[in-house]
Amino acid sequence: MKQTSPNILLVNPWIHDFAAYDVWAKPLGLLYIASILRHHGFNISYIDCLNRFHPLAPVTDPGARHGRGPYIKTEIPKPKGLEDVPRAYSRYGIPPEWFLDDLAAIPRPDLIIVTSLMTYWYPGVSETIKLIKEKYPDVLVLLGGIYATLCREHAQQNSGADRVITGPAEDIILKLAEDHTGFAVKKNFSPDDTDKWPYPAFDLQHAISYIPLLTSRGCPYVCAYCASGFLNKKRDRRSPESIITEIKYWHKNFMVKDFAFYDDALLVEGSQHIIPMLEEIIASGMDICFHTPNALHIREITGKIAALMFKAGFKTVRLGLETAAFDKRSEIDSKVTIDEFKRAVTYLLESGFDRKQLGAYILAGLPGQSIESIEKSITIVKKSGITPVPAYYTPIPHTAMWKKAVSSSRYNLVDDPVFTNNAIFPCQHDPFSWETISRLKQLCATE
Ligand code: SF4
Numbered sequence: 114m115k116q117t118s119p120n121i122l123l124v125n126p127w128i129h130d131f132a133a134y135d136v137w138a139k140p141l142g143l144l145y146i147a148s149i150l151r152h153h154g155f156n157i158s159y160i161d162c163l164n165r166f167h168p169l170a171p172v173t174d175p176g177a178r179h180g181r182g183p184y185i186k187t188e189i190p191k192p193k194g195l196e197d198v199p200r201a202y203s204r205y206g207i208p209p210e211w212f213l214d215d216l217a218a219i220p221r222p223d224l225i226i227v228t229s230l231m232t233y234w235y236p237g238v239s240e241t242i243k244l245i246k247e248k249y250p251d252v253l254v255l256l257g258g259i260y261a262t263l264c265r266e267h268a269q270q271n272s273g274a275d276r277v278i279t280g281p282a283e284d285i286i287l288k289l290a291e292d293h294t295g296f297a298v299k300k301n302f303s304p305d306d307t308d309k310w311p312y313p314a315f316d317l318q319h320a321i322s323y324i325p326l327l328t329s330r331g332c333p334y335v336c337a338y339c340a341s342g343f344l345n346k347k348r349d350r351r352s353p354e355s356i357i358t359e360i361k362y363w364h365k366n367f368m369v370k371d372f373a374f375y376d377d378a379l380l381v382e383g384s385q386h387i388i389p390m391l392e393e394i395i396a397s398g399m400d401i402c403f404h405t406p407n408a409l410h411i412r413e414i415t416g417k418i419a420a421l422m423f424k425a426g427f428k429t430v431r432l433g434l435e436t437a438a439f440d441k442r443s444e445i446d447s448k449v450t451i452d453e454f455k456r457a458v459t460y461l462l463e464s465g466f467d468r469k470q471l472g473a474y475i476l477a478g479l480p481g482q483s484i485e486s487i488e489k490s491i492t493i494v495k496k497s498g499i500t501p502v503p504a505y506y507t508p509i510p511h512t513a514m515w516k517k518a519v520s521s522s523r524y525n526l527v528d529d530p531v532f533t534n535n536a537i538f539p540c541q542h543d544p545f546s547w548e549t550i551s552r553l554k555q556l557c558a559t560e
Pocket of ligand 1: 336377378
């Protein structure tokens with residue numbers, strides 16, 4: 114067994130897409146893995162291809178826009194089959210030259226771990242691994258993350274990684290690292306006890322403009338378009354105390370003000386989770402802001418929870434409405450009724466939220482969905498007094514809607530995930546024109 118600590122490189126790859134923006138998007142799973150490995154004696158290097166605060170990037174204020182901001186981008190050729198899409202296609206993230214320089218500057222890795230997110234971003238993953246392999250042809254590259262889990266065979270054939278890992282990696286990473294580096298690990302960590310996990314290694318970033326928080330995993334609902342149940346087979350929650358301690362840690366030591374919840378079901382089982390957590394945050398007097406880029410469950414919003422959210426400093430609240438075609442919604446989910454929606458909005462507005470802070474996601478581009486039904490949903494949301502936020506449907510393998518998506522698409526979704534890009538409305542036989550999309554956006558924006 115090797116005695117000296119091996120070097121492990123972790124990489125967040127590029128995004129190739131028609132559009133991308135950092136809306137509190139960080140590779141949380143990868144940074145947990147980095148932290149677990151570091152906690153067990155490995156030397157960790159981290160390269161984030163999406164780094165907006167790279168030393169060579171134009172200087173921007175990490176605190177602006179509550180930590181959000183645009184990625185650096187470079188226009189690149191569109192993928193085969195999408196040449197006719199009338200929009201520019203780009204590599205989002207640092208230029209390849211910077212990446213190669215960063216690769217050359219780190220200690221030679223004994224193992225490299227790359228993550229992946231959206232399935233249709235895989236060309237960015239493949240390009241990242243290709244450059245890694247040019248620099249370190251003999252070093253084993255493991256690929257994990259969402260694309261790897263949802264499209265395992267495709268990733269095995271197309272990513273360039275030596276090995277593809279599926280599912281949550283926290284419980285297997287130490288064994289993998291041990292097997293591939295020969296370093297004997299003394300295990301000091303229980304994958305099942307999320308309260309005891311070391312905090313994600315955000316300190317490896319050049320700047321911390323916000324912190325994503327995962328206070329629970331999994332979701333008790335089963336929506337036809339969502340892969341949450343496939344990606345997280347079990348549901349578990351951290352204790353409110355451990356979450357508060359983590360928030361205080363980032364706020365005190367790194368002056369972080371903005372926190373984004375990544376939970377799929379943050380408000381579920383509220384009396385044991387969100388309520389004590391928010392009461393404690395309010396009592397602490399910390400001057401911090403919270404954002405929920407993942408939708409909240411409307412049904413769980415009571416007057417008490419809405420008031421606590423406001424007092425605790427929630428600034429961006431997104432509700433999972435998805436459709437206001439309530440008569441047809443049982444085909445896609447069973448999340449909410451019109452009365453529940455109206456009641457939740459009333460609670461939030463009465464608690465003091467500005468209507469601009471409150472948005473309801475409206476799904477657009479579902480198989481067979483008409484433009485009229487989307488317009489109707491937008492109108493209902495606006496009448497309720499909050500902002501409609503279009504969420505363009507992405508067909509995802511292993512979901513109940515996948516078969517219908519495949520049969521209704523004008524593309525071959527099964528063979529190439531690049532065609533599941535929601536920007537091209539893959540499940541509309543007759544794709545929405547850019548004029549239609551602009552009209553929807555305008556409809557959402559007008560008072
Ligand atoms: S869409 Fe939301 S509520 Fe539905 S299964 Fe996914 S995470 Fe749960």
